[in-house]
Each structure stands twice: as structure tokens, then as C-alpha cells.
Amino acid sequence: MIEARGLVKRYGAATAVNDLSFTIRPGLVTGFLGPNGAGKTTTMRLILGLDHPSAGTVTVNGKPYAQLPDPMHEVGALLDAGAVHGGRTARHHLLALAQTNGIGRRRVDEVLGLVGLTDVAGQRTKGFSLGMRQRLGIAAALLGDPRNLMFDEPVNGLDPEGILWIRNLMKSLAAEGRTVLVSSHLMSEMEYTADHLLVIGQGRLIADCGLAEFIARGSGQAVKVRTPQPDALARAVAVAGASVSAAEGDGELEIRGLTEDQVSDLAFAHGIRLYHLAATRVSLEHAFMELTADSAEYRAASY
Amino acid sequence: MTSLTIATDPAGPATRPAPRRVALIRTIRSEFTKIRSVRSTYWTLLALVLASAAWCVAYCLGTVHQWPHMSAQDRSGFDATQDTILGLALLGQLVIVVFGALMITSEYSTGLIRTSLTVMPRRATLYAAKAAVFAAVSLVISFAASFGTFFLGRILLASTHAPMSLSQPGVLRSLIVSALYVEVCGLFAFGVGALVRNTAGALTLAYGFLALLPQLIRALPESLHDALMRWVPGGDALNVMTATLGWPQRLMFSAWGELAVFGGYAAILLAAGAVLFSRRDA
Numbered sequence: 001m002i003e004a005r006g007l008v009k010r011y012g013a014a015t016a017v018n019d020l021s022f023t024i025r026p027g028l029v030t031g032f033l034g035p036n037g038a039g040k041t042t043t044m045r046l047i048l049g050l051d052h053p054s055a056g057t058v059t060v061n062g063k064p065y066a067q068l069p070d071p072m073h074e075v076g077a078l079l080d081a082g083a084v085h086g087g088r089t090a091r092h093h094l095l096a097l098a099q100t101n102g103i104g105r106r107r108v109d110e111v112l113g114l115v116g117l118t119d120v121a122g123q124r125t126k127g128f129s130l131g132m133r134q135r136l137g138i139a140a141a142l143l144g145d146p147r148n149l150m151f152d153e154p155v156n157g158l159d160p161e162g163i164l165w166i167r168n169l170m171k172s173l174a175a176e177g178r179t180v181l182v183s184s185h186l187m188s189e190m191e192y193t194a195d196h197l198l199v200i201g202q203g204r205l206i207a208d209c210g211l212a213e214f215i216a217r218g219s220g221q222a223v224k225v226r227t228p229q230p231d232a233l234a235r236a237v238a239v240a241g242a243s244v245s246a247a248e249g250d251g252e253l254e255i256r257g258l259t260e261d262q263v264s265d266l267a268f269a270h271g272i273r274l275y276h277l278a279a280t281r282v283s284l285e286h287a288f289m290e291l292t293a294d295s296a297e298y299r300a301a302s303y
Numbered sequence: 304m305t306s307l308t309i310a311t312d313p314a315g316p317a318t319r320p321a322p323r324r325v326a327l328i329r330t331i332r333s334e335f336t337k338i339r340s341v342r343s344t345y346w347t348l349l350a351l352v353l354a355s356a357a358w359c360v361a362y363c364l365g366t367v368h369q370w371p372h373m374s375a376q377d378r379s380g381f382d383a384t385q386d387t388i389l390g391l392a393l394l395g396q397l398v399i400v401v402f403g404a405l406m407i408t409s410e411y412s413t414g415l416i417r418t419s420l421t422v423m424p425r426r427a428t429l430y431a432a433k434a435a436v437f438a439a440v441s442l443v444i445s446f447a448a449s450f451g452t453f454f455l456g457r458i459l460l461a462s463t464h465a466p467m468s469l470s471q472p473g474v475l476r477s478l479i480v481s482a483l484y485v486e487v488c489g490l491f492a493f494g495v496g497a498l499v500r501n502t503a504g505a506l507t508l509a510y511g512f513l514a515l516l517p518q519l520i521r522a523l524p525e526s527l528h529d530a531l532m533r534w535v536p537g538g539d540a541l542n543v544m545t546a547t548l549g550w551p552q553r554l555m556f557s558a559w560g561e562l563a564v565f566g567g568y569a570a571i572l573l574a575a576g577a578v579l580f581s582r583r584d585a
């Protein structure tokens with residue numbers, strides 16, 4: 001459980017994080033979403049006590065980060081996979097981190113196995129690929145078997161296999177009851193992993209809701225139909241109070257405000273033949289663009 | 304692909320509060336792992352030993368060569384211990400400064416500091432552990448270099464029959480003060496590293512202090528120069544600290560006094576570094 005209340009961070013005249021309040025709950029993958037420069041990394045640094053907030057508080061399991069007795073057992077974080085000394089081997093890197101929290105060598109070897117780096121554990125990390133570094137960073141986060149995990153842009157620069165691996169890892173960590181916060185500016189990635197979304201723009205909270213609700217809050221779900229009688233169907237839909245627009249193909253319509261079943265029933269009642277009927281999900285990316293188009297217009301929504 | 308499931312209870316082991324002392328001991332262990340697991344440590348320490356030894360060999364062989372042509376007065380005024388040990392102070396200070404500065408700045412240049420502070424958010428503890436590990440390792444190596452070069456010099460100077468034994472007045476003091484001076488220079492650079500958090504900047508400042516400042520002082524009017532020289536590093540200070548025969552310098556403090564001056568500087572920088580390390584955003 002990670003809680004922020006009225007969190008503010010200013011760097012000189014610039015405000016990176018502006019009055020953020022949120023609660024990140026266990027058992028879910030919470031996607032932390034926002035365009036580049038929205039304040040995601042700054043927020044994570046504030047959670048970890050690396051930066052001091054200008055105002056407000058943030059706690060992990062009810063305590064400010066710096067007061068956690070053995071922080072690795074409570075929070076595992078991957079901020080920047082490149083942040084390792086290239087001259088040190090993977091095993092020594094992890095061992096040095098583990099020792100600060102009284103974690104032994106056996107656990108170091110265990111997490112190396114968990115992320116698939118056992119074979120290269122004795123190699124200097126300067127030869128590591130980006131994917132191997134990400135795995136090493138995740139190994140470090142897992143060392144203390146923590147209840148809270150934070151990953152900053154974990155899939156950046158990874159190949160498809162690596163992306164899939166991270167996705168599955170995050171889901172399984174959440175399924176074990178852990179709190180998982182993962183930031184990304186890739187909306188499509190969040191569609192596959194996140195259960196819950198925390199969306200920020202220009203340092204402000206735009207949305208704190210479930211994935212489906214977030215998409216619905218955009219232009220919502222649409223139903224696409226193809227019919228030989230588009231005019232008749234358009235009239236019927238309009239009468240039913242939903243909106244309708246012509247889609248690209250001949251005789252194709254896009255209907256908003258009705259479900260697939262409702263559209264089918266409506267057509268049947270009016271004796272209109274349908275050749276094709278399908279719900280099209282507005283992509284998260286689309287919903288995100290709509291909601292962040294003018295960040296100031298949108299107020300934070302409650303959970 | 305490796306199995307993803309984590310065997311242990313997700314609630315984590317019951318967190319035992321780590322008292323301050325336990326946290327410090329663990330962090331010292333961690334810092335020792337860091338220092339022993341990078342090659343630059345070994346290269347730097349080897350450079351320190353080799354530079355001291357090379358100086359010792361060059362000067363001792365030169366002395367052996369000159370010995371037959373020296374007057375009785377010159378021979379009796381020859382400070383054999385200083386001849387062997389001066390290289391450690393003169394060159395060792397320049398090497399240890401790199402080691403001391405890198406101890407802090409390499410974490411900033413790689414970004415590792417953010418990970419280090421995430422796993423050990425008690426900043427004073429992390430800083431103290433780093434300083435302690437650096438101090439211990441550099442102390443061992445500077446004492447080894449100091450006594451090592453002395454005994455090397457004794458072998459090389461054997462033919463001169465110049466008196467060289469630890470029981471002679473001033474010899475032990477010279478060896479200890481020289482080693483501690485090198486140690487103090489390293490801690491000074493450590494503090495500078497914590498202040499500027501950048502290798503190039505830290506080395507520029509440390510070298511400016513050790514090598515440039517003495518030159519600048521020399522350019523001052525004589526009265527000012529005479530008043531200041533006991534407070535600055537440089538040849539005179541090194542001579543006072545390494546000499547065993549009594550360095551006739553009315554303008555300087557004693558060997559221990561000079562060491563205390565530089566120890567004071569190092570303490571001030573270490574303390575300033577600690578304050579900023581605790582307060583600044585990482």
C-alpha cells in the first residue's frame with residue numbers, strides 16, 4: 001500500500017508534481033500513465049525518499065520511506081536499469097545491495113535464477129544488453145521479497161520476449177497479493193498489464209480508476225454495423241437516443257450509446273438486415289489522448 | 304523461461320526492526336563488497352604502492368651512487384628515512400585522492416547512488432559506512448606502503464651504513480605521520496567528492512588544493528607567505544612530516560601539528576559532505 005497526500009515537488013520555478021493524492025492498493029497492477037515529463041519518475045523518486053517533497057506526504061505501508069526499518073523487505077524498485085557500476089559482476093552488485101538489509105547470498109542466487117541471469121552472474125555488467133540489465137534491476141527489486149513493487153518504464157527498449165516476460169511477471173506478482181506500480185508512457189502496453197490506472201499530466205492527477213472505466217470515459221465503446229439499409233437504421237438509432245455516424249465502408253455505421261445486443265434487437269424490431277455487427281473497443285491510447293488533450297480541463301476522479 | 308512464482312509468503316518475512324548499529328554494520332559489509340568487487344580499487348592501490356616504491360628505489364640508488372663523493376658532514380646530515388618515505392607522501396597523496404573521490408563520485412556517475420539510497424535510506428548511515436570502509440582500506444594500504452618502503456630503502460641503502468632502525472628517534476613518527484597524511488588526503492577528497500558529486504570536479508578541486516595552492520602562496524608578499532605556509536600543503540609541510548633529523552623550520556608546526564592541520568581540513572570537508580549528502584535530493 002502506497003499513499004500520497006497533497007504531494008508537491010517544485011524544481012525552482014517548475015512544478016513537476018502538483019498536489020497529487022492517491023492510494024495504490026495491493027493485489028492489482030496499477031499502471032502509472034502519462035506523457036513524457038508528466039512527473040511519473042519524480043513521483044516515484046518521492047515515494048522512495050530520493051527527493052524531498054516541497055509539500056505533502058507519501059507513505060509506504062503507513063510510514064515515510066526513510067523510516068522503514070528494512071526497506072528492501074517492504075519495497076522493491078526499478079528506476080533505471082542502467083544505474084549499475086559496469087565493472088562489478090551481477091552477483092556482486094546484488095550482494096552489495098542485499099547486505100545492507102541483512103539478506104544472504106542464497107537469496108542473491110535465488111533471484112538471479114528467478115530472472116534467468118544465473119549463467120552470467122559472474123560477468124561484469126558493462127557487457128550486459130539492455131534486456132539483461134532490466135532483468136538485473138528486477139532481480140534487485142525482488143531481493144527482499146517485498147510487498148510493494150515499483151517499476152519505472154520497465155519495457156523500454158526490450159524485445160518482444162522480454163516485454164512478455166515482464167508483463168507476466170507483473171501480473172503474477174500482483175496475483176500473489178503484492179502492490180505493483182508500473183509506469184509507462186506506452187498506453188498500449190498498459191492495456192495488456194494494468195488492472196487499475198493512475199493517469200497524470202503536467203504533474204496533476206487526471207484519472208484514478210479501472211482500465212475499463214477509463215476507456216469508457218473517453219468516447220466510450222462503439223458498435224460497428226454493416227447493413228443494406230443504413231438510412232433506416234440511422235433513423236431508428238437516433239430515435240433510440242444514441243449517436244450514429246457513417247463509417248468508412250459502404251453501408252457501414254458506427255453507433256455509440258448502445259451495446260451490440262441493443263443494436264441487434266433494434267434492427268430486428270425494425271426489420272433491418274445486418275451483415276456485420278461488432279463492438280469496437282476504443283483503444284486506451286485513444287482515450288488517453290482525449291483525456292490529456294487539455295489536462296487542465298479534467299479533474300481528478302475518485303476511485 | 305524461468306518460473307516466475309516466488310516461493311515465499313508475499314507478506315514478506317516479519318520485518319525485524321534493524322537498530323542503528325545493526326544497519327551500520329550491514330552497510331559497512333555492503334560497502335566492503337562494493338570496494339573489493341571493482342578492479343579500479345586494485346589498480347589505484349597498486350599505483351600507490353608502486354609510485355612509493357619507485358620513488359624509494361630511484362632516490363636510494365641515487366644516494367648510493369653519490370655516497371663516496373659526499374663529505375662527512377653531508378653524510379651525518381643525510382636523513383635516510385626521509386629519503387625512502389618522501390615518495391609516499393608526495394606521490395601517494397595524488398593517488399589516494401583519486402581513490403577517495405571515486406568512492407563517492409563513481410556512484411553518482413553510474414547512477415548507482417539512487418539504488419544505494421533506496422536500499423539504505425538512512426543517509427547518514429550510508430555516508431558513515433562508505434567513509435569507514437574507505438578509511439580502513441586506505442589506512443591498511445598506506446601503512447603497508449610506509450613501512451614497506453622504509454624496509455625496501457634499508458636494503459637499498461645498506462652499503463652506506465646510514466643508520467636506519469625503527470628505534471631511532473623520529474623514525475617511527477615519520478612512518479606513522481606519512482601514512483596518516485596519505486589517509487587524511489584521501490578523506491579530504493572523499494569529502495570533496497560528496498560536495499561536488501562529480502569525478503572531474505572533485506579531482507580538480509583536490510589537486511588545486513594539494514598542488515596549486517602552495518604555488519599561489521609562494522607568489523604572495525613575504526610576510527603573508529610566512530604567516531600562511533604552515534597552513535597549506537606542499538613541500539615544506541611534507542618535509543616537516545617526513546623528516547627524522549628535525550627540520551629546522553621556524554615557520555612550520557611540528558610533524559604532528561602539520562598532520563593535525565590537514566586532518567582538520569579533512570574533518571571540515573567530511574562534515575560538510577555529510578550535511579549535503581543528507582539534505583540534497585539524490
